[in-house]
Amino acid sequence: MSQSPIELKGSSFTLSVVHLHHAQPEVIRQALQEKVEQAPAFLKSAPVVINVASLSGEVNWKEIQQAVTSAGLRVVGFSGCKDEQQKRAIARAGLPLLNEGKGPKAPPPPPVPDNLPAKTRIVHAPVRSGQQIYARNSDLIVISSVSAGAELIADGNIHVYGMMRGRALAGAGGDAQCQIFCTNLSAELVSIAGQYWLSDQIPPEFSGQAARLSLIDNVLTIKPLN
Structure with missing residues (x-):
């Protein structure tokens, strides 16, 4: 056959x-x-x-x-x-219609043993405009600044310990538990698991401040990074 x-x-x-x-x-x-x-x-x-x-x-x-x-x-x-x-x-009008029905609830992820080593990609140098850094299946830590036009992508969390002017996309694989941590937030775009804010959607009181972004009920939220 x-x-x-x-x-x-x-x-x-x-x-x-x-x-x-x-x-x-x-x-x-x-x-x-x-x-x-x-x-x-x-x-x-x-x-x-x-x-x-x-x-x-x-x-x-x-x-x-x-x-x-x-x-x-x-x-x-x-x-x-x-x-x-x-x-x-x-x-x-010949246009496609989509139904926004909820699919079956995904099973909970298996427990992760406490003794597994953490997977993290660490970048020590500044990330320049036009550069893209991708941390596959891991967190991403940038010890320096991130210029406008640069892009950080991680399947895990993103940490920036410098001026963050570019784009930060955490949870790129769809993990809604991921977070973004910045000591100086001036980003063009922030995204977690596909939910994103452009620069004008980031609350102005957090501009240039230390901040922590996460998803709550699939909605982006932001808090001071204490």
Whole structure:
């Protein structure tokens, strides 16, 4: 028996969700364009889901899709429809609809023996603009400064013991228990397990301060680093 030329398998991916609070395509395009320009390495050509739960009334769905695409993002589908009429209108525009149902609860991770050595990547030199440092399956510690345009990525936690002006993406493998620790937070972007803030979303009282970021109920939170 010959092997099938295709194979279908279930999988999961981390996607950013754009929550729309305005139905004017040009307003949406300009707002998204500003976000993409703040973090082009993270957002340019990124796949996104458009959540329309806040929209009602007559909406030109096709123009909204084009506005998001014009800003440099790729639309995977629409979600958050409040009623069947809204769903039908989006479907008539030829756009994909996604259901935001919760999958089965994952089993708890096996206990980790206390005597296992910690896995950590330590960087002693400054991280310059354009550099990317990735700590695979480990924490990342930077003993020096991180310039704007530089990027730190770790499957574990990220610690920066200097000025943090670049991008820090902890829990890159999806671990929502990871955290980011900075002694001087002035980042372009911070992200934990796919949940991110751009620089203008970081509370201003933490700018230039020692801070600790974590996820609580899948929402980014920030506290002083005592």
